[in-house]
Amino acid sequence: MKNIKLLDCTLRDGGSINNFIFGSEALIEIYQSLNDAKIDMIELGFIDNNTINDVNSTKKPSNSHFDELKIHNKHCKTYAMIDFSKYDDNNFNITKRKNLDGIRLMFKKEQLNDAIYFAKKIKELDYEISLNPVSITRYTKEEFIDLINKANKLEPQFFYMVDTYGLMNEIETLEYFNLLEKHLNKNIQIGYHVHDNLQLAFKNAIEIINQKTTREIIIDCSLFGMGKRAGNIKTEDIANFLNKNFKKNYDISILEKIIQNKIKPLKSTYEWGFSQIHYIAGKNKCHSDYVTYLNKEKNISLDEIDQLLKVFDEDKRLSFDAEYANLIARNFTK
Numbered sequence: 160m161k162n163i164k165l166l167d168c169t170l171r172d173g174g175s176i177n178n179f180i181f182g183s184e185a186l187i188e189i190y191q192s193l194n195d196a197k198i199d200m201i202e203l204g205f206i207d208n209n210t211i212n213d214v215n216s217t218k219k220p221s222n223s224h225f226d227e228l229k230i231h232n233k234h235c236k237t238y239a240m241i242d243f244s245k246y247d248d249n250n251f252n253i254t255k256r257k258n259l260d261g262i263r264l265m266f267k268k269e270q271l272n273d274a275i276y277f278a279k280k281i282k283e284l285d286y287e288i289s290l291n292p293v294s295i296t297r298y299t300k301e302e303f304i305d306l307i308n309k310a311n312k313l314e315p316q317f318f319y320m321v322d323t324y325g326l327m328n329e330i331e332t333l334e335y336f337n338l339l340e341k342h343l344n345k346n347i348q349i350g351y352h353v354h355d356n357l358q359l360a361f362k363n364a365i366e367i368i369n370q371k372t373t374r375e376i377i378i379d380c381s382l383f384g385m386g387k388r389a390g391n392i393k394t395e396d397i398a399n400f401l402n403k404n405f406k407k408n409y410d411i412s413i414l415e416k417i418i419q420n421k422i423k424p425l426k427s428t429y430e431w432g433f434s435q436i437h438y439i440a441g442k443n444k445c446h447s448d449y450v451t452y453l454n455k456e457k458n459i460s461l462d463e464i465d466q467l468l469k470v471f472d473e474d475k476r477l478s479f480d481a482e483y484a485n486l487i488a489r490n491f492t493k
């Protein structure tokens with residue numbers, strides 16, 4: 160039977176909701192609970208060397224601050240993310256692997272070559288490496304294969320399908336998966352990270368899980384779906400599915416308890432999850448900020464925005480540009 164693993168990213172992707180401030184006790188309690196629930200892999204936060212250390216935050220200036228986070232009876236693997244567009248490579252401060260098992264590198268299409276070189280430096284420090292290219296729908300088939308070939312030379316532990324804006328349906332998701340299955344070195348595992356703009360995140364994950372492959376498959380998820388904009392696959396849902404269908408042994412009761420005590424209270428202050436705004440953006444394959452901006456700043460109704468997005472230039476859709484949005488809005492209101 161293929162090996163499916165879960166990586167919980169509540170403390171990193173979920174941190175985009177509360178500016179990464181969970182509180183020192185709460186972040187350890189979340190970490191401990193995920194470990195005790197037998198979640199395989201936990202992403203503890205961001206490494207950002209432009210920030211200062213704050214014990215209440217899951218955004219840390221170096222790997223050493225994550226090495227200091229201690230829990231009892233640790234058996235999970237732990238990772239931190241680097242957003243290559245925000246990390247100052249001139250002040251490279253990653254030290255040799257200690258308690259943190261791996262580093263996940265998030266990079267934009269135009270940063271590919273520099274990001275691969277950066278990943279090599281991290282790999283030399285004995286970390287497991289995960290390549291997480293932002294928004295794979297920005298790559299043509301040929302560009303995606305080129306990316307895969309460059310990844311093969313690096314030989315990271317993981318290569319991720321990242322559907323940043325939750326744009327893909329089942330057919331599109333499997334097209335990218337099949338390209339990876341065909342071209343990616345067999346010793347590299349495939350990960351899947353998706354946001355739930357179209358409410359297809361869970362369904363698409365199941366489609367990937369059900370594919371015939373000998374690779375290890377990693378599914379990213381978060382407690383109660385906590386994550387940027389439309390949020391992520393819910394850890395409790397995918398864990399329950401794998402318990403019932405793949406003989407996994409995740410402790411759902413522990414997940415439910417930490418959700419009730421630490422995650423649901425955040426929902427009363429912060430907003431995440433499915434909404435019409437994210438849905439309209441997703442089905443038009445656009446950045447959600449366009450919908451929010453045109454609706455709130457330009458007072459254009461959502462049904463009108465739905466039509467308006469259809470005339471957006473392809474190369475503008477996935478990178479929010481307020482000037483471009485203003486231009487489109489002016490033409491719309493003439």
